[in-house]
Amino acid sequence: MSDGKEWYMEYEIHKNRPGLLGEVSSLLGVLGINILTINGVDHERRGLLVKSQNDGQMKQFLAAIEKMETIHLTKVRQPTLGDRLAVRHGRYIERDTGDRKTFRFSRDEIGLLVDFMAELFKMPAHLLLGIRGLPRVGKSESIIAASVSANKRWQFISSTLLKQTIRTRLSEDERSHDQIFVIDGAVSQRSGSESHWNLIRELMRLPVTKVIEHPDLFIKGTEFSMDTFDYIIELRSHREEKITNEMTTAPCFSWHYFNS
The missing domain is CATH 3.30.70.260 (ACT domain)
Known part of the structure; x- marks a missing residue:
């Protein structure tokens, strides 16, 4: 039948x-x-x-x-x-009409965002995702939750989730194609050494799933562009929040948010 x-x-x-x-x-x-x-x-x-x-x-x-x-x-x-x-969540994902690979979520849609990323992580294709959003809005936590939901392990290559992380090498068992590699573009640009960026470039060439926080900052001064990404996710505290970002001349990265 x-x-x-x-x-x-x-x-x-x-x-x-x-x-x-x-x-x-x-x-x-x-x-x-x-x-x-x-x-x-x-x-x-x-x-x-x-x-x-x-x-x-x-x-x-x-x-x-x-x-x-x-x-x-x-x-x-x-x-x-x-x-x-x-149908599962009772609402549609908001999608940018001008850039169809950009998807928008607000903080009250964290469950929907986690499900969305988990489904992407389960795909046989190894995708490159970028995620924008205010510090402490829930980006890293959503990535971890989606990895757990998809039954995948995760590796932070750069992060400030618990303390600043800057990886320069991976062991062989950490290079599994069944892992999610997470890069904080702001941290890598601010503090990453040449060996750290060599590791990033190696990962970018490998058929593994990668999620990059602050993708606009990540690509500055590199051979990568926004066209490199398969999906861009934007996470806001609330719907009306508009996100812009820039690298300032100060010794750290500054995010600027304007309410419409």
Whole structure:
């Protein structure tokens, strides 16, 4: 027997009334379409992950749902990572419309951020992630939590999480492809020696997953650019916070935040 095909569906509610969800669920059940997950993804929208045994079942469902005046089906597609997380958490990840590889989170969405990064860490491709945000907003803690969730080990190459860390070498057992390597771009730029940067360049060439905090500072004066990154994550204390950063002439890095 076929395992079937998963679909993501989303509909807008034009007129909410008791029993509406039951009608949609009943229709799916009558057609033999299994509901995997269902949740609200906005005040007026509901998202579903379903599985059909064949495309004919979905065609029947779409034909029937068009006749319902209380809802309007807006999305039917193979589920993306964002769709799965939206149904799981009840909200969509905010994505930069101008730079589609940039994803934005606020501190009250730490759970969503951890799930997002964990799913990226599980991918067979070894990705390079950059994460921006105010000091102590939760960047390093989110990386660790996502690593645990993805059942991966993590190695700090540079960090100030507990005390300043500047690594210049790794043992053979620390070079496993099943680890997440974490680099604080501000610390590396400020305090990194040539041997530290040689290690970073070696890691950048290896097929391993790397997460770089303060990516804009990390690339300054290096051969790397923002195009090097597969994903950019921005973590804010609150939605209205705007992030800019620059390397000052002072002996440390200064982050400047402006509220709109």
